[in-house]
Amino acid sequence: MAKKNKLENISVKEVFSRIIWPKRGMLLFGLVLILLRSAATIIPPKATQYLIDDVVIDGDLQELKLTVGLIVLAIIVQAVTSFTLTRILSVQAQKLIAKLRVQVQKKILSLPINFFDSQKSGALVSRIMTDVEGVRNLVGTGFVQLIGGAITAVAVLFILINTNAKLTALIVLPIILFGVIAMKAFGVLRPEFRKRGKLNAEVTGRLTETLNGVRVIKGFGAEQQEIKIFEKGVDSLYKVVKKTLTATAFVSSSATFLLAGVASTSILGLGGYYIMEGTMTPGELFAFIGLLAVVVAPVLQMSNIGSQITEAFAGLDRTEEIMQTPSEEDDTSRTEELGIIHGEVKFDQVSFAYEEDDDVIKNVSFNAPAGSVTALVGSSGSGKSTIAGLAATFLNPREGTITIDGTDLSKVKLRSFRSQLGVVLQDDFLFEGTIRDNILFPRPESTEAELQAAVKAAYVNEFTDRFEKGLDTVIGERGVKLSGGQRQRLAIARAILADPRILILDEATSNLDTESESYIQQSLNELMKGRTTFVIAHRLSTIKRADQILVIEKGEIAEQGTHDELIAKEGRYYQLYTYQARI
Numbered sequence: 001m002a003k004k005n006k007l008e009n010i011s012v013k014e015v016f017s018r019i020i021w022p023k024r025g026m027l028l029f030g031l032v033l034i035l036l037r038s039a040a041t042i043i044p045p046k047a048t049q050y051l052i053d054d055v056v057i058d059g060d061l062q063e064l065k066l067t068v069g070l071i072v073l074a075i076i077v078q079a080v081t082s083f084t085l086t087r088i089l090s091v092q093a094q095k096l097i098a099k100l101r102v103q104v105q106k107k108i109l110s111l112p113i114n115f116f117d118s119q120k121s122g123a124l125v126s127r128i129m130t131d132v133e134g135v136r137n138l139v140g141t142g143f144v145q146l147i148g149g150a151i152t153a154v155a156v157l158f159i160l161i162n163t164n165a166k167l168t169a170l171i172v173l174p175i176i177l178f179g180v181i182a183m184k185a186f187g188v189l190r191p192e193f194r195k196r197g198k199l200n201a202e203v204t205g206r207l208t209e210t211l212n213g214v215r216v217i218k219g220f221g222a223e224q225q226e227i228k229i230f231e232k233g234v235d236s237l238y239k240v241v242k243k244t245l246t247a248t249a250f251v252s253s254s255a256t257f258l259l260a261g262v263a264s265t266s267i268l269g270l271g272g273y274y275i276m277e278g279t280m281t282p283g284e285l286f287a288f289i290g291l292l293a294v295v296v297a298p299v300l301q302m303s304n305i306g307s308q309i310t311e312a313f314a315g316l317d318r319t320e321e322i323m324q325t326p327s328e329e330d331d332t333s334r335t336e337e338l339g340i341i342h343g344e345v346k347f348d349q350v351s352f353a354y355e356e357d358d359d360v361i362k363n364v365s366f367n368a369p370a371g372s373v374t375a376l377v378g379s380s381g382s383g384k385s386t387i388a389g390l391a392a393t394f395l396n397p398r399e400g401t402i403t404i405d406g407t408d409l410s411k412v413k414l415r416s417f418r419s420q421l422g423v424v425l426q427d428d429f430l431f432e433g434t435i436r437d438n439i440l441f442p443r444p445e446s447t448e449a450e451l452q453a454a455v456k457a458a459y460v461n462e463f464t465d466r467f468e469k470g471l472d473t474v475i476g477e478r479g480v481k482l483s484g485g486q487r488q489r490l491a492i493a494r495a496i497l498a499d500p501r502i503l504i505l506d507e508a509t510s511n512l513d514t515e516s517e518s519y520i521q522q523s524l525n526e527l528m529k530g531r532t533t534f535v536i537a538h539r540l541s542t543i544k545r546a547d548q549i550l551v552i553e554k555g556e557i558a559e560q561g562t563h564d565e566l567i568a569k570e571g572r573y574y575q576l577y578t579y580q581a582r583i
C-alpha cells in the first residue's frame with residue numbers, strides 16, 4: 001500500500017552518510033580549493049596595507065613591483081580555483097542527480113499497481129526529474145562553500161582581532177543577529193520548499209492528463225474549465241514560490257543591512273577616529289575593511305547556500321517518501337522460485353477488496369487447467385478485470401488462495417511468475433518507435449526468425465508489407481498512425497513473441513470491419529494456443545471457443561460452463577446472449 005502523504009523529514013545524518021560521505025574525497029579536494037581561494041582573497045587587503053603604510057612612504061619602487069605582482073598572483077589563484085571548483089563539483093552534482101533519477105525510476109517501477117492507481121503519472125514524472133535536482137546544492141558548490149566559507153570567516157576573524165580587537169567586536173554583534181534571523185528563515189523555508197515540490201508535481205500531473213485527454217476536452221468544448229484549473233494550480237505554485245522568495249530575500253537583505261551596512265559604516269567611523277588619534281594607520285583601516293569583506297562574503301553566501309540546502313532537503317524528503325514505500329518484491333513471504341510452469345491456475349474461495357470491508361470479489365473458486373481458455377463475461381463493474389488482475393498478481397487476495405501448478409501465488413517470487421505471464425490489454429500500450437521495437441520490447445533478445453514468426457502469426461505483415469520501411473516504420477506521434485485493428489495485431493504479435501505460459505487478454509471492444517475482425521480472430525487463436533488464458537471477452541467467437549465461461553455478477557460466479565451448456569441452461573448467460581448483441 002502506498003504510504004499516505006505522511007512526510008518524514010530526512011535527517012542530516014542520513015543525508016551525510018548516504019550522499020555526502022561517499023563523495024568525501026572529491027568534497028575534500030573542493031574544500032582544499034576553497035581554502036586556497038580564501039587564502040588568496042586575504043592577500044590583496046594585507047598587501048595593500050603594506051603598500052600604503054610602508055612601500056609608498058619609503059618610495060621603494062622594487063617593493064612596489066613585488067607587492068603588485070603578489071596581488072596579481074593572488075587574483076589569478078582566485079580565478080583558477082573558482083573555475084576548477086565549479087567545474088569539478090557541479091559536474092559531480094549532475095552525475096549524482098542522474099544516478100538518483102535512475103534509482104527513483106527503478107523504485108517507482110517496482111511499486112505495486114495500487115500505487116499507480118492513486119498517483120498521477122505526470123506527478124511521478126516530476127518526482128523522478130525535479131525532486132532530486134536539489135542535491136546539486138549538497139554535492140555541488142553549496143555544501144563545500146558552506147564549510148569553506150565558515151572556516152575562512154573564522155580564520156579572518158582572528159586576523160581582524162589581531163589587527164584591532166575593538167573594531168572586530170563591532171562586527172560580531174551584527175553577525176550573531178544575522179545568524180539568528182537566518183536560522184529562523186530556514187525553518188520557515190523547508191516546509192514551503194516541500195509544498196512547492198508537491199504543488200509542482202500536482203500541476204504537472206494535471207497538465208499531462210489535459211494533454212493526453214485533449215480530444216475529450218475539445219470534444220466537450222471544456223477548454224475553459226481546464227484553463228481555469230491550470231491557472232489555479234499555477235497560481236498556488238506562484239504563491240508558494242513568492243513566499244520562499246520573500247523569505248530568501250529577507251535573509252539576503254538583512255545580511256546586507258547588518259553586515260555590509262551597520263558593521264562597515266561603524267568601522268569606517270570608528271576607524272577614521274582611530275587614525276585621527278594615531279592608534280591606527282590608514283593602511284590598517286584599508287586592510288581591515290578589505291578583510292571585513294572576506295568575512296562578510298561567505299556569511300552572505302551562506303545565507304544563499306542555506307536556502308539552497310534547505311531546498312535540497314525538502315526535495316530529498318519527497319524522494320525519501322518514494323524510496324521508503326515497500327516494493328512488490330519486498331514482501332518477505334514471497335520466497336518460492338517458480339521453474340517453468342505448466343500453467344494450471346486455481347482460485348480457492350478468493351475474496352478481494354480495493355477498499356477495506358467492501359469486497360468486490362467474493363468467495364470465487366474455479367479451476368483453469370493448463371492450456372485452457374477461461375472467458376470472463378458479465379455486466380460492467382461486475383469484477384472481471386479484478387479477477388484478471390488477481391491472476392496476474394497485480395492484486396493479492398484478501399482471503400482464499402490462488403495457486404499456480406499447486407504453488408500458492410502469494411508466496412511466489414514475482415519475477416519468476418511474471419516472466420511467464422503475458423498481458424494484452426484494450427488499446428494496448430505502444431510507444432513511439434519502430435514497429436519492430438514495439439514487438440520486441442518484452443523480449444529484446446529474440447532472433448529475427450522468432451520475430452518474423454510472431455509477425456506472421458499475428459498477421460502484422462499483412463499491413464507492414466505495404467509500408468515502405470516494413471517493420472522499421474516508425475509509429476506514434478511523429479510517425480505513422482495505426483488503425484485500432486492494426487494496433488491490436490501488433491500487441492498480439494508482441495505477446496506471441498514473449499511466449500508466456502499464462503495469458504491475460506482484455507479484448508478490445510472496438511468495432512472492426514469484417515476483414516480486420518477475421519485477422520484478429522485468427523491471430524488470437526494463434527496466441528491462445530497452448531496457453532492458460534483468461535480473457536475478458538467481448539467477441540462471441542472467443543467466448544464460443546473458450547473451455548469454460550465464468551459469468552460474473554457482483555463479484556461472484558453466477559454461472560460456469562461452456563457456451564453450449566450455458567445456452568441450454570437458459571440462465572443468466574442465455575439472457576446476456578439473447579438480449580445483448582455483444583457480451
Ligand SMILES: Nc1ncnc2c1ncn2[C@@H]1O[C@H](COP(=O)(O)OP(=O)(O)OP(=O)(O)O)[C@@H](O)[C@H]1O
Pocket residue numbers: 117354355360378379380381382383384385386387
Ligand atoms: N482501483 C480501484 N480502486 C477501487 N475500486 C475499484 C478499482 N478498480 C475497480 N474498482 C471497483 O471494483 C469493482 C469491479 O471492477 P472491475 O474493473 O473488476 O469490473 P469489470 O467487470 O472489469 O468492469 P468493466 O467490464 O466495466 O471493465 C467495480 O465496482 C469498480 O468500481
